[in-house]
Amino acid sequence: MSKPRKPKGRAVSGWLILDKPIDFGSTEAVSKIKWLFNAQKAGHAGTLDPLASGMLPIALGDATKTVPYVMDGRKIYEFTVTWGEERSTDDLEGEVTQSSDKRPAEEDIRALLPKYTGTISQIPPQFSAIKIAGERAYDLARDGEVVEIPSREVEIFRLTLLGTEGDMAHFEVECGKGTYVRALARDFGRELGCYGHISDLRRTFVAPFGEDKMVPLEDLVELEKIEDRDERLAALDAYLINTAEALSSLPHLPVTEDQAHRIKMGNPIILRGRDVPVEEPEAYATVRGKLIAIGEIGQGEFRPKRVFG
Known part of the structure; x- marks a missing residue:
């Protein structure tokens, strides 16, 4: 063997x-x-x-x-939309597919933002990692196929116009999982009747x-x-x-060395004390600041589901 x-x-x-x-x-x-x-x-x-x-x-x-x-986790992006052209990839990499001489006024851009704040329906770009019948959308798009990508709900917590400059507008967005900023640029341009694409994109925050x-x-x-x-x-x-910093959104359970040994063996531990959560679907346990397990709390016990070395 x-x-x-x-x-x-x-x-x-x-x-x-x-x-x-x-x-x-x-x-x-x-x-x-x-x-x-x-x-x-x-x-x-x-x-x-x-x-x-x-x-x-x-x-x-x-x-x-x-x-x-x-x-x-939530994410924050700073991005620039250049007006006048829609592109196949919704950024600088793609070919121009639509163009316009129209340019939006700043007040029209600001008036548009509330519509794109909260829970919105969004169709991901043709060039995206979304799977269509088992194939990545960007692979199908590179082969020249135009595919129907279903819309989906995404969460926009905050959308701010930072300023305008010539044919460009600068934004900051705080959004949830699965949001495509390129799709925001595409949809802004279509709604404003001038077309648009991302010409600069930078992510500045991924919670936590x-x-x-x-x-x-x-x-x-x-x-x-x-x-x-x-x-x-x-x-x-x-x-x-x-x-452990990646788990800061979960309840934290510091444990003793003896308890840590039981957890590492895959066994539950009994919890005592007034400050112990009564029931939590997910929590993480540490010993001397080191992550040892993610598990659930219930019926006075911490039960490990994923143990760390």
Whole structure:
């Protein structure tokens, strides 16, 4: 019987909040970070288009188990819409499909924003990762197919016009999971009768991580110059954020060493004390600040569902 393969790389865990540069794909960015950190596992929480810059949270090691909690978080984008052209990709990359000499007045743009705030119905762009009959929409679009993508509800918590400049308007939006900013630009242009597309897009926030946590890729690449491997990896690891920070929206349960041992064996623990939640579908447990499990609280117990090393 053959021995199980030993994973390549280090069992390093934590979140790196990358400031992704333009013309760098999200998958490409994850591969680069995984290689730099010599990590066994890596994944990201929310794709950024190659032409978009800004926050790309990347999970290493056990932190990949917490990716869904970050994917579901609110996001903030700053973006610029250029009026006069609609494009096949709804950004600078695509071909012009519609054009107009009309330009909207600032008061007309402001009057439009309440309609796009709250729960709205949105049709994702043709060039998107939405699956249609098992195929990615962008693959079908590249093959020249025009596909019917069903509309879906998304949440827009805040939409602000930051200013106008010539043929451009600058916005900031705080939105929920699944919102396509490119689709907002497309729909603004159609409704204003002038067409429009995204000419600049930057993500500045993915809950719970703020802009101050972002690390430019060039800062990490610069550390490649450190010849001593251990010193280089230690310098990189200093940028990592504790895995538990991704779970700040969940109730937190600090436990003792004895309780942590039981949890790691997959066993429930009895909870005592006035401050203990009576019932929670999800909570996370830590020992000395280190994440050990995500589980549920009920009937006076914490029952682990996902245990961390």
